[in-house]
Amino acid sequence: MSRIAVFGAGYVGLVTGACFAELGHDVGVRDVLPDRIDALRRGELPIFEPGLEELLAKNEARLRFTLDVREALDGAEFVFICVDTPPLYSGDADLSRVWTVIDELPAKTRATVVMKSTVPVGTGDKVRAALDARGLAAVSYVSNPEFTAEGTAVRDFLHPDRIVIGAFDEADSDSVEALHTGIVAPVVRADVNSAEMIKLAANAFLVTRISFINEIANVCELVGADVARVAEGIGLDHRLGPHFLRAGLGWGGSCFPKDSMALKQLAANSGYHFQLLNAVIEVNELQKRRVIQKLQKHVGKLRGKTVALLGLAFKPNTDDMREAPSLVLASRLLAEGVEVRAWDPVAEPELQGVTLCKTPLEAVRGADAAVIVTEWPQLKELALEEVRAAMRFPLLIDGRNLLDPAAARAAGFAYEGIGRAVSPLDVLPETAERDPEQETA
Ligand SMILES: NC(=O)c1ccc[n+]([C@@H]2O[C@H](COP(=O)([O-])OP(=O)(O)OC[C@H]3O[C@@H](n4cnc5c(N)ncnc54)[C@H](O)[C@@H]3O)[C@@H](O)[C@H]2O)c1
Numbered sequence: 413m414s415r416i417a418v419f420g421a422g423y424v425g426l427v428t429g430a431c432f433a434e435l436g437h438d439v440g441v442r443d444v445l446p447d448r449i450d451a452l453r454r455g456e457l458p459i460f461e462p463g464l465e466e467l468l469a470k471n472e473a474r475l476r477f478t479l480d481v482r483e484a485l486d487g488a489e490f491v492f493i494c495v496d497t498p499p500l501y502s503g504d505a506d507l508s509r510v511w512t513v514i515d516e517l518p519a520k521t522r523a524t525v526v527m528k529s530t531v532p533v534g535t536g537d538k539v540r541a542a543l544d545a546r547g548l549a550a551v552s553y554v555s556n557p558e559f560t561a562e563g564t565a566v567r568d569f570l571h572p573d574r575i576v577i578g579a580f581d582e583a584d585s586d587s588v589e590a591l592h593t594g595i596v597a598p599v600v601r602a603d604v605n606s607a608e609m610i611k612l613a614a615n616a617f618l619v620t621r622i623s624f625i626n627e628i629a630n631v632c633e634l635v636g637a638d639v640a641r642v643a644e645g646i647g648l649d650h651r652l653g654p655h656f657l658r659a660g661l662g663w664g665g666s667c668f669p670k671d672s673m674a675l676k677q678l679a680a681n682s683g684y685h686f687q688l689l690n691a692v693i694e695v696n697e698l699q700k701r702r703v704i705q706k707l708q709k710h711v712g713k714l715r716g717k718t719v720a721l722l723g724l725a726f727k728p729n730t731d732d733m734r735e736a737p738s739l740v741l742a743s744r745l746l747a748e749g750v751e752v753r754a755w756d757p758v759a760e761p762e763l764q765g766v767t768l769c770k771t772p773l774e775a776v777r778g779a780d781a782a783v784i785v786t787e788w789p790q791l792k793e794l795a796l797e798e799v800r801a802a803m804r805f806p807l808l809i810d811g812r813n814l815l816d817p818a819a820a821r822a823a824g825f826a827y828e829g830i831g832r833a834v835s836p837l838d839v840l841p842e843t844a845e846r847d848p849e850q851e852t853a
Contacts, residue, residue, distance in 0.1 A: 413437050414591055417488035417523075419513045421448050421477065423459055423565065423666070423732070424528055424558050425494030430464060431569040433471035435594045440476045442484035452477040460731035460758045463566040481516045490591065491517070494528045494558075499670045503677040505532050514542055522550040524584055528558045530611050530671055532678045536604035540580065552584045555604045557611035562665070563729030572597045578607020612678070615671040616689055621656035622663045623695040629659035629831020630702070639831030640813055659831045661741075661785065661811035662699040664726040666734040669693075700740040703783060703811055704748065706828055710807050711780050715749035718804070720775040721766075723786025723812075724756035731758040737811075738785045742766050753779065757788055773802055780805045787812035796823035 413436045418429040421443035429441040443449055451458045455472075457465040468475060478484050485491065495509035510529055517525075525543075527536065536555050543551050555578035560568035575597050579585040585601050592599075602610065625646075629639040639659045647654030663669070672693055679686040704714070711717055726736035733739065738754070742763055745752050752766045755775040760768065769775040772791065776782045776799050784791055792814055800806045800823050808820055810829040820827035 414489050415487045416440070416490045416492060416591070417442065417484040418492045418494055419443075419484070420494035420496070420509075420529070421445075421452060421458070422494065422496060423461060423562055424560065425492070426452075426457075426459065426464060426468070427461065427560060427565045427569050428492055428494055428528060428558070429475060430467040430471060431566065432591065433474040434467055434570070435592070436474070437591065438474050440478060440484040440486065440488065442478050442481060444479065446479060449477045449479050460729075461565055462563065462729055467566055482518065485518070485521065485523070488523055490588070491521075491523050491525045492528050492556075493525065497529045497531060497670075499673055503673040504681070505530070505670070505674045507531060507535065510535070510539075511542075514539060517543075517546075517548060517551065519547070520550075521548055524552040524554055524587060526554045526556045526588060528556055530557060530615075530667065530674075531555075531608060532674055533605050533608040533612065535608060536578065536580075540604075552579075552581065553604070554579045554584050554588045555607040556588055557607060559611070559614065562732055563727060570595060574598045574600050576600045576602065576607050576610050578602045578604040578610075580604060612671055612675040615668055616675050616692070618656050619663055619668050619672050619696070620688065620692045622658075622660075623692040623699070625657045625659045626662070626699045626830070627695055630699075632831040632833070636833050637831075638833050640829075642831075659813060660699075660787075661703050661830060662696045662737045664735040664737045664739075666726075666732055669696075669735040700737045701744060702830075703741055703809055704744050706809050707781055707783075707807075710826060710828070711805065714745070716751075717780040718751040718753060718778060719745055720769075720772075720779040720782040720803075721752060721754040722772055722775065722782055722784045722791055723788050724754055724761060724763075725759040725786050728786055728788045731760075733759050733761045736786075739763070741783065741785060756786065757790060773798065777802045779803050781807040781809060783809045784811050784814050787814045791815075796820060796825065800824045 415438045416432050418425045418439060418441045421441050429439045433439045448458045493510055493513050497505045497507060500506045536553055540553050557576050575592055577585045577588050589599055625643055628642060632639045643657040646652055647657050672689060676686050676689050721738055724738040725731055742752050746765045753769055753775045754766050755769045755772045806825045808825040808827045813829045817827050817829060817832055
């Protein structure tokens with residue numbers, strides 16, 4: 413069994429630490445946020461991730477949490493870098509936290525630094541050069557990108573589709589692969605640049621599929637087809653597969669937007685205009701705004717109306733609000749003069765001007781429209797008649813195609829999903845007042 417130091421106690425660092433402890437390793441997790449470390453020492457999880465609290469508790473004896481670099485590194489043979497790499501104003505990844513960790517390694521460190529943070533291609537070369545410049549020749553470097561998804565991260569880590577290991581030296585690949593003993597998955601060994609590119613390309617491909625099906629959905633709306641059936645028919649083709657073909661109001665989260673932007677900028681910085689990826693990103697920006705048009709189509713002028721946003725987190729089973737489509741929707745609605753009420757079972761963001769509600773029913777009370785923004789399972793169980801009775805106007809925009817359109821219509825709603833054939837019953841003539849300003853805008 414090995415000793416591992418994990419830098420960063422966020423979504424990736426905590427899952428990495430807990431899962432390596434589960435595999436029998438001894439793990440020291442270091443963060444720079446005192447509140448976070450204090451909470452972890454008390455056995456409290458500072459983020460929401462299903463199954464993680466239990467896994468940390470189960471492996472308590474093999475886990476330490478600290479603010480101190482040397483305490484985390486004590487005897488560590490591996491140093492996992494799991495710090496955040498948010499976008500800079502330019503769209504490039506901000507590597508300042510990664511560099512801080514490299515700078516913090518004490519002289520005479522002997523360990524393998526393993527990069528789990530998502531970084532631009534070429535970062536490994538730069539880190540290797542920096543380590544050499546500091547005389548840290550006994551520090552090896554390995555790229556081991558992370559593919560876990562929030563909400564299913566523990567399962568994804570312990571049962572991954574593949575483990576990617578990019579190294580300068582075969583022996584380092586061997587040692588990092590050995591750390592994963594107990595996990596059954598194909599291992600892809602590559603040079604460091606290619607491992608870094610695998611992560612960025614995988615995320616770019618996933619968002620390409622989502623933006624593709626969203627555009628198909630938009631065309632479906634114009635020609636009277638149902639994207640849910642179309643996606644089913646596409647996905648059964650073994651060459652295509654069913655994943656990431658769910659139309660909706662756009663992708664968000666802590667990874668997809670920043671990683672696609674980082675790859676776009678990486679290409680641009682290298683002299684290449686990544687046309688497809690640019691379009692994929694733009695399609696997503698427009699997709700989030702289409703909800704506003706759908707609302708206007710039904711209720712006309714938005715000023716003075718009340719809209720309930722059901723779900724705020726960027727996807728279900730997480731409290732992560734980074735780049736959540738709800739943020740764009742809320743701010744567009746507020747700019748239109750709408751009163752915005754919102755509900756989410758776990759995310760509790762401070763959104764200026766938005767009233768947070770404890771239940772979906774409270775959020776929809778007196779509303780002129782409700783929008784399903786995040787496909788929380790609770791929303792599938794909504795008592796539709798009760799919701800309808802609570803609302804001023806029964807307009808339901810299902811931004812995730814979560815509900816059965818027939819059931820929603822039977823409950824008296826004007827229902828509109830994304831890319832689903834719109835019923836003529838769905839336009840409420842008595843509420844669809846025209847707004848002359850809107851017509852010329
Ligand atoms: N969130 C995901 O599901 C996911 C999946 C795959 C890859 N990634 C990538 O993994 C990286 C981490 O993402 P995250 O979502 O866990 O970020 P996060 O913001 O949740 O956590 C990062 C943590 O690192 C800490 N930190 C910053 N500087 C530090 C330092 N010098 N020493 C120790 N800790 C430090 C921060 O305080 C924070 O707690 C990013 O590059 C991200 O793109 C994330």
